[in-house]
Amino acid sequence: MIKKLLSTILICYLVLSCTNQKPVTTGYQGQGKSAIVSTLSKPVQKQWKGIWSFEDGTTFFSNDFESGRLNGIAYDGNDHYTALITAENTPINVSPWYAFKVWSTTPKTITIKMTYQDSRSRYYPKLSTDGIHFTPLDSANFNAINEGTGTFGIKAVPEFVEIKVNISEKPLYITAQELYGSTRVKQWVDSMSTKPYVTTYEIGRSRENRSMNVMQIKEGSHKKAVMVISRQHPPEVTGFLAMKSFIETLAGDSPEAQDFRNNYDLFVVPLMNPDGVDNGHWRHNMGGIDLNRDWENFNQPETRSVRDFLVQKEDEGYEFVFGADFHSTWDDIYYPIDSTIIGKKGEIIFNWIENISNRLPQKHTNIKPSTDIKPTMVSRNYFYVNHDMPAIVFELGDNTPRDFLRLKGKIAAEELMKLLLQ
Template sequence: MHWTALDSLRYVEIGKGEKAFGPGSLPEKVKMRLEVGPDTLWVAGQELENSARVNAWMDSISQKKFVTKNTIGKSREGRNLNLLSIGDTDSKNMIMIISRQHPPEVTGYLTMKSFVETLSSNTKLAKKFRKEFTIYVVPLMNPDGVDNGFWRHNTGGIDLNRDWANFNQPETSAVKDFMEGMVEKTQGKFYFGIDFHSTWDDIYYTVDPELHGNMPNLVSTWLDGLKKRIEGYDPNIKPNGDLVPTTVSRNYFFVKHGAEALVFEVGDNTPRDFLKEKAEKGAEALMEIMLERIKDIP
């Protein structure tokens, strides 16, 4: 499926709010002019990336001999919670990537996809990285919400990114059990954890850099690296030191595992080629820094 943004000359916003961001900025209605023909024309606020499409992407990337796709649990409606393992699953050095806790946050998902593709690429850097670190990815945390078109919740009516202290939901507890199981099995550590979301603009919600996990200041060094690689890019970074109760995934990754962690919020309207550039350059910077830093860890 090929998606294109509707030309601004082809729609009129009626009753537009006064605010620059947020619900107060939205129009009451929109009038669109569309060319229709015998072929199906899909109209959507964001690219439709439902569970079938996400699974197709996971199947295609699992064609690589160092990538496997497994099921780590089931949603309330019985959809599989699928995980990609990239690299040697006996490795003690691990990183965790998740996305789509919130169903409509498609740009976060697209960024995660390019990020993971870069980590699994055939570059010298990526190959070297996969010798040291194994990457675990749950691209679709809330498959029921995505397929049912829920705004923020899962089928249990819960915002999954408020369930990382109590783990009452099958989706969050599957990831918890998986991560804690891997630590027990390998006697290793998660060094990095990232959760991709979307909002009005690109924002990085980090952990207060005064607080140190398994690779102190990895995230701030990484974001500096990203800034240097993209001309004129000034990342909007919002650190937070209030981590207990863990409640959100970032806090669980950091507090329970010592993984240097962040929430990466991507703008809903960020141009898709810029999403890709940030994901690719971000993944490259991360690999370089982590390879350098792992040398100091006994």
């Protein structure tokens, strides 16, 4: 009886204290524990690439460019088309990437219904006539069909969308996010490499024989370094854009950046999955695998090349003081390793997050520390478990405003420099 009473009191106390202490959080709360999956290669459906022609050869659609994805297109009459977007293989995360061009011999307005394999309409359409400058589709030309009922994630977005666009002889790009294929990423890396302390070299080859490149920012001969990677997942362009701003700040001309480079080297793999990016994949590499599950068994050449690079650097005597892997999801979120696991070593990460947040009060960003670090599977865990690196998954929202992404990347770099130079 007393035992029962005590346990009732204890439960009440726990419930009350949990209720009292529950932090007020808004926005995306983060994903749960990652399931353990095999990373042995699986078949991938290579996309047919080419030009579709309609209405007596007056209207055309094409997916034949870097990062293009359009798996089928049907003409329904009355200037209405239905586009089919499918994944490279399944099961797969719901990141239905699309990118195609459309044009016609005479100017006209058409409507395109976007449909997806086992997914809903995650990415808001962007338009461009040069493949470089993109603007979101005017909302007056966006019609959601079967709107989502959830508050966040795939359940909150429409099942299909119908978009209205004006087309003419000049091809119009319609894409899920801005295009940053391997050619454009290389242009950025080359532009950075005009600085005397920036060099780029190959550390391996992807499954389809694309270069795996490291950008090295190095002045002086110290053996402390920061490691940064991005684009394990092809559609995650917003993570890439924040990473780009982060790196440009660390490699910049400010006295702090100079001071940083006088004490630390910086290694960057800006494009972890060049095959997936150039083939317009939703998630996987050409081995049909989510690379961010392969940091335990290293069955894929892309992850192996970075593993071997890190092992080599450590053999050369390097100590890694910070590691970041940039991604995109439903909203900005930080995934550090929980302090009960990482202890004092992780203080820099939590201080860094706090300092960034203090400078960006306009946008609350959730933090979801992870206690699951073995098997390592994801890059952050591998960085910490195998190389003793305080490491984080830095996630940006699909729809986070682009000027805010740039600002966040810059401030994240400035705050990291401050902490590392203390």
